[in-house]
Amino acid sequence: MSVADKNKRLIVISGATAIGKTALSIQLAQHFNSEIISADSRQFYKELKIGATPPSQEELIKVKHHFIQHLSVKDDYNVGLFEKDAIAVLYTLFKKTDTLIMAGGSGLYIDAVCNGLDTFPEVDEKIKKELSAEYKNKGITFLQDELKKRDPVYFDIVDINNPQRLIRALAVIRESRKPFSSFRNKTSAKRDFKISHFSLEMEREKLYERINRRVDLMMEEELLKEVENLIPYKNKNALQTVGYKELFSYFDGEISLEEAINKIKQNTRRFAKRQISWFKREENIQHISCEKAFQKIIKSSP
Numbered sequence: 001m002s003v004a005d006k007n008k009r010l011i012v013i014s015g016a017t018a019i020g021k022t023a024l025s026i027q028l029a030q031h032f033n034s035e036i037i038s039a040d041s042r043q044f045y046k047e048l049k050i051g052a053t054p055p056s057q058e059e060l061i062k063v064k065h066h067f068i069q070h071l072s073v074k075d076d077y078n079v080g081l082f083e084k085d086a087i088a089v090l091y092t093l094f095k096k097t098d099t100l101i102m103a104g105g106s107g108l109y110i111d112a113v114c115n116g117l118d119t120f121p122e123v124d125e126k127i128k129k130e131l132s133a134e135y136k137n138k139g140i141t142f143l144q145d146e147l148k149k150r151d152p153v154y155f156d157i158v159d160i161n162n163p164q165r166l167i168r169a170l171a172v173i174r175e176s177r178k179p180f181s182s183f184r185n186k187t188s189a190k191r192d193f194k195i196s197h198f199s200l201e202m203e204r205e206k207l208y209e210r211i212n213r214r215v216d217l218m219m220e221e222e223l224l225k226e227v228e229n230l231i232p233y234k235n236k237n238a239l240q241t242v243g244y245k246e247l248f249s250y251f252d253g254e255i256s257l258e259e260a261i262n263k264i265k266q267n268t269r270r271f272a273k274r275q276i277s278w279f280k281r282e283e284n285i286q287h288i289s290c291e292k293a294f295q296k297i298i299k300s301s302p
Helices: 021-031 057-062 079-093 107-115 125-138 140-150 163-176 204-220 223-229 245-251 257-280 293-299
Strands: 009-014 036-038 099-103 194-201 285-289
Touching: 009 021, 009 107, 021 036, 021 057, 021 099, 021 293, 036 079, 079 099, 079 107, 107 194, 107 257, 125 140, 125 163, 140 163, 194 293, 204 223, 204 257, 223 245, 245 257, 257 285, 285 293
Parallel strands: 009 099, 009 194, 036 099, 194 285
Antiparallel strands: none
């Protein structure tokens, strides 16, 4: 597909978890008679029906979504595959519409679609194995401490509860002896469609209250049972995430259920803070209040 005249527009809605991206993206898609590309990597997996808070069946009926619960936690999937798949879907959909919506809170995945992937040095397998062994023997705190010391810039925005992300960054640092962040955003892929990126903002106290309420609701919806059914797969990369790791610790007898729930709330608030930091760093993002966001976006220049 060629859209060199820039008639086509991708509206990106990003922001912290629980801030209201799903509802807004559906409202926009209905207004533009469009479809939604999900850029929330947790929502790719069909087993994560509660903890990943994917759109409800009612919401999915309202608007066609792509990349929602299309994978299993047993599948190997990464940001490189997502970039390829998402661009292919976008080009197909742009043949029948001028405006598409992409929504999610996974900054790395959004960046891949908007700007392409960064180029990192090849890492010796020996380094990766050493880091994996250190994680196994010393725990995730060891990885967090080393990354904070060697690359505080990336530490402030990465999901520090995801050991795979930490190992990947530290492997590049040990191989190159340079900060992982120094390799990021060096080049930008040329997309033959316009991109309008809006990141939602909300008063921090209100956002944290919404997060806490959401966790309580997930527990009422039997998140505990969902996680119990996933114990055989708890080491899969898809499950190295907030809401699942804490409850795996509960089932392992390491913490009480009350402690696990409190940790989910705490770690989700921390995750939200890192999401905010991630999107704050990008120059081409328009930061808008959740209030009247719909009106502001539809009135923005195409």
